[in-house]
Amino acid sequence: MKAIVIDQYGGKDQLKERDIPKPAPKENQVIVKLHATSINPIDWKLREGYLRGMLPFEFPIILGWDAAGIIDEVGSNVHIFKAGDRVFARPETTNKGTYAEYTAVDSHLLAKIPDHISFEEAACVPLTGLTAWQCLFDFGQVKQGDKVLIHAGSGGVGTFAIQFAKNAGAYVATTAGTQNVEFLKSLGADEVIDYKKADFETILHDYDFVLDSLGGEIQEKSFSVLKNGGKMASIVSEPDKDKAGAKNIKSGLVWLIPNGEQLGRIAELLSQEKIKVIIGHRFPLTDEGIKEAHALSETHHAKGKIVINIG
Secondary structure (H helix, E strand, O other): OEEEEEOOOOOHHHOEEEEOOOOOOOOOEEEEEEEEEEEOHHHHHHHHOOOOOOOOOOOOEEOOOOEEEEEEEEOOOOOOOOOOOEEEEOOOOOOEOOOEOEEEEEHHHEEEOOOOOOHHHHHOOHHHHHHHHHHHHHHOOOOOOOEEEEOOOOOHHHHHHHHHHHHOOOEEEEEEOHHHHHHHHHOOOOEEEEOOOOOHHHHOOOEEEEEEOOOHHHHHHHOOOEEEEEEEEEOOOOOOHHHHHHOOOEEEEOOOOOOHHHHHHHHHHHHOOOOOOOEEEEEEOOHHHHHHHHHHHHOOOOOOEEEEEOO
């Protein structure tokens, strides 16, 4: 099968197209014939070697951790799913990712793709959708009436987080550049702070929850937005414990845990058209296509999700 691999850490030039053996399923796995995957920052961070301490993989490494396709084979202990099912998943983080024509997925991490959702759309959901879900609900316990600030609303996690929070009945503020203000209002954001024209920390007050996807100075300023006893989930770095303690704020770095049951709940929202997928960019499964996709992701200015079409 065709796959894009890296044989050592480094720049985009390490991404190489190669023919490798198709995987075989273990007893609790399925083999998915992939039709699409998507790009996430973890992909190029791992490629560069930034995560080698946390994820000490052996080479060659196939990057990518969003799967959408059709089940090709099932393991001997898999009974809920069958060959031919349209499925999507955030597979376990291994060195055999989804920049490939086939991938193995543990069956408990799978969810069925709603009938009217394309493989491209489905591929956009697992990693960013589950990240937003776990930040908002597992960590933040966001509920109806809460005031929620979501940074970088036009990104992959942000677009889902805005929709999930609104669906839960929260008041949602978000930050974005001028060109994305109306777009984020169309997703349901109640208030969009144009960071090119205003400072969010001088406008927003007494918020229940902040989702930080930027870190650094933005994360530091976000403490001033939260009320005493609020919550801050970051997906980039551990927030300052002293600042959190001064206002009795629950804060932490949220690391995604793959979860098929939660993905099934997101699939229900998709099926009911309560949320939608925002595809910003498409590239083919070639070494050049993946290089271009990584370059775009590294700018931090991609709108919506970056999809890789596999066929």
